[in-house]
Amino acid sequence: MIAEVIVDIASSEVDRIFDYTAGPDIVPGMRVSVPFGNKLIEGFVIGLKDKSDYADKLKSVAGKLDDFVAVGPEMFGLMDFMVDKYHLRKIDVLRLFVPAQLRGGRVGEILLDFVQLALPYEEAVSMVSASAAKQIAAIEYLKDAGGFSSELNKLFGASALKALKDKGITRVFKVRKMREPDTFESSDKSVKLNANQREAVDRIDRSKGVILLHGVTGSGKTEVYMNAVSHALDRGKTAIVLVPEISLTPQLLSVFRARFGAKAAVLHSGLSAGERFDEWKRLLTGEASIAIGARSAIFAPLSNIGLIVIDEEHDGSYVSESNPRYDAKEVARFRAGYYGAPLVLGSATPQIESYYKAQTGEYELVSLPDRINKKKLPEVEIVNMSREIRMGNREIFSSSVKQALENCLADRNQAIIFINRRGYFSYVMCRDCGFIAKCESCDVSLTYHKTENVLKCHCCGKTYRNIEKCPHCGSTHLRQGHTGTEQVAEEVKKLFPHANVARMDNDSTRKKGAHAAILKDFADGKADVLVGTQMISKGHDFKRVALVCILEADYSLYMSDYRSNERTFQLVTQVAGRAGREGLDGKVILQTYTPKHYVFRYAAAYDYQGFYEKELNTRQVTKFPPFAKIVRVLISSPSDEDAKASARKTYDALTKVRNDSPDDFIYFQGMKSPVEREMDMYRYQVLMRIKQENADKIIRSVYTATDKCKNKKSQIFVEINPQNLN
Secondary structure (H helix, E strand, C coil), X not given: CEEEEEECCCCHXXXXXXXXXXXXXXXXXXXXXXXXXXXXXXXXXXXXXXXXXXXXXXXXXXXXXXXXXXXXXXXXXXXXXXXXXXXXXHHHHHHHCCCHHHHHHCCCCEEEEEEEEXXXXXXXXXXXXXXXXXXXXXXXXHCCCCEEHHHHXXXXXXXXXXXXXXXXXXXXXXXXXXXXXXXXXXXXXXXXXXXXXXXXXHHHHHCCCEEXXXXXXXXXXXXXXXXXXXXXXXXXXXXXXXXXXXXXXXXHHXXXXXXXXXXXXXXXXXXXXXXXXXXXXXXXXXCCCEEEXXXXXXXXXXXXXXXXXXXXXXXXXHECCCCCCCEHHHHHHHHHHHHCCCEEEEECCCCHHHHHHHHCCCCEEEEECCCCCCCCCCEEEEXXXXXXXXXXXXXXXXXXXXXXXXXXXXXXXXEEEECCCCCCECCEEECCCCCECECCCCCXXXXXXXXXXXXXXXXXXXXXXXXXXXXXXXXXXXXXCCECHHHHHHHHHHHCCCCCEEXXXXXXXXXXXXXXXXXXXXXXXXXXXXXXXXXXXXCCCCCCEEEEEECCCCXXXXXXXXXXXXXXXXXXXHHHXXXXXXXXXXXXXXXXXXXXXXXXXXXXCCCHHHHHHHHHHXXXXXXXXXXXXXXXXXXXXXXXXXXXXXXXXXXXXXXXXXXXXXXXXXXXXXXEEEEEEECCEEEEEEEEEEECCCHHHHHHHHHHHHHHHXXXXXXXXXXXXXXXXX
């Protein structure tokens, strides 16, 4: 038998099938060790055949790496789909399907010796001398249940246990020890669905396509998901539920575990290698049938999928912006289509492109227009910060926010303060010469972190000593930039010394389990105020939150990105939705320097339809998605000259593509990337906007052209509708 193997080497030159002779124990989907050159390397068996064109030159598979099949048949179809759609190497896709630490044998099952009585209790005791106190004590301990050898040795001693085993009183066998991910304790609440929720579940059950579930915050989308998952399981099928942030997984896993028990497993990059492997293996073997997690959980090793849910579908984190680049929603659509299962995209603020597809019939639209408790959505007060400054208030908080916080805390309720910037100050600048402290490896300003008294690059993570005088001119007249979460949390503590303040951002959640710990403390009432970035803006359900304050709401409004209005509307609406979810009258205060901007007007009224229509009209006139596709070719190199040379060559090759189909191009331009240097890589780009009608054909030509420009000195990536144009 001939095994077709993709070797585990990330190189385009060897990203193809190699034939090896194999024994009858080798099957497609296995990971194997194969001779390649003068050494053994890992590989994936993607098929078997009877003959090879190289029969007289074939080497043999050296052996299996696992005692299980790691990649199922459906995943090979998914591999071909992703290779074709995203122009990826096969091995880069295959690596997505297995835990990273499984490669190289860096993780596996923990098997421990487990001890049980091999004889009835009375018979066991009769075989032991009355003076053997530790042996008798061990038998007493084991009569109701077994125990792990490691623990029993500590309690009774290794010699006593060995004596019991030698006499045939006990038997020892291997038992797998599971590594459990963090979760909340939760009890399953019996919830009676309202009419809108019942209709949503019924339509999901009947569907085999894509459903856009548009439900206001607090409308009970999670309960709809859980009922739809339950119905899929009743039919003997499995389910995948994705959330955009790792911080959302502990809370969601807890409610799913409360209802479905061990059938629910979690997959995300925040787990330890052992936890991720154990959860992945439970899904692979069928011990678990529900995969919950962030973007990478879309590759959960489930078969017979009956439902895929993508919650907060508007979130940009579902698109991978590093190699291998892919869109989890497109991957989910392939996997759901393979099994004829419904794909549910849920959001209170759907992506413009998604809602357009629902309006034009490509998706099925299901609405949940009301909160489940019939409460009105919280009132939104827009505060003009320019007026506050004219009135002499140059502080972080407006007078309205300070008064509302005081009232909220006096009523023993909780508040959330949102600012989408971490650190203390966003930059440090010399007032005399204009010097700005920047990262040595990236073309970005450094952020001051007061807790550690350091300057950090939020691009590459490098840390620098804080400066007290300008390194260029020696001046001590330094100006600090925009406010971050650290400063906001400090200010709240100054104003309300008795309040317990928690902070949630990338800095405070670095340690394993930090997400769950912060959210649990807030849910349990151990913190009165939660200050955070966008990781607190969506999905969380806190019963006692009566007030939400949104600071610097303009921050995302004037980014050089066609999605800036949409993202601002989504952020404001999502954060506002955290207030007044459980019987409380919620209030939202939004601080802005542009209070009359239409985004805030629509957000304050929770008018998604109005915002959608205005935004869609703008995009139709200006020819942006969904009426065109944006293609960015990003060229980077450690050498500016090499990057520039590759960019010129790439631009010339793409110019020929444009000249072959000039009517299909709306925009075509080569330039430096907005962030000219990142992680010691100089960056250039070619930006294109292509008419939707022939976009796929043009994109294939772009891939072909850029392939011919690749070299060892530069990296070239093609991005379709990139989430971040910086």
